[in-house]
Amino acid sequence: MERDSSFPAETADILSGDSDALAGVTVIVCASCRDETGSDAHPRAGEVLAQDTRQAATADNVRVRTVECLGNCKRRLSAAILRDGCWSYVFGDLNIASGADLVTGAKLFATSTDGLIPWRGRPDSLKRGLVARIPPLDLLKD
Numbered sequence: 001m002e003r004d005s006s007f008p009a010e011t012a013d014i015l016s017g018d019s020d021a022l023a024g025v026t027v028i029v030c031a032s033c034r035d036e037t038g039s040d041a042h043p044r045a046g047e048v049l050a051q052d053t054r055q056a057a058t059a060d061n062v063r064v065r066t067v068e069c070l071g072n073c074k075r076r077l078s079a080a081i082l083r084d085g086c087w088s089y090v091f092g093d094l095n096i097a098s099g100a101d102l103v104t105g106a107k108l109f110a111t112s113t114d115g116l117i118p119w120r121g122r123p124d125s126l127k128r129g130l131v132a133r134i135p136p137l138d139l140l141k142d
Contacts, residue, residue, distance in 0.1 A: 054101030086115035
């Protein structure tokens with residue numbers, strides 16, 4: 001995985017605020033996710049996480065969208081980070097205050113020179129919570 005030296009984790013200057021690069025990154029939060037108690041109360045924990053992510057992304061031009069279900073229910077609160085033409089990532093075991101971590105991951109992804117979210121600098125919740133990394137369609141082989 002990303003810890004392997006075959007995937008160099010280089011990033012451009014993350015502090016540069018490159019809004020063009022950030023415009024290609026989208027955070028998708030599962031709005032229907034329940035909290036660890038499985039409560040059906042509204043707002044759902046996923047909706048709260050989506051709002052936390054939007055607040056964290058306010059100054060950064062990171063798109064935040066919601067979806068009704070990412071199908072990762074065993075790992076509770078879930079989100080995905082996508083970048084045009086790059087690998088996509090799915091994360092689970094998040095909490096309602098993980099929005100800043102998702103935005104940090106999106107910023108790292110946006111400035112990555114190899115199309116991967118670098119392991120170094122990735123928030124712990126995105127290291128521990130990694131569920132899947134999905135290749136872009138143009139990398140698939142017959």
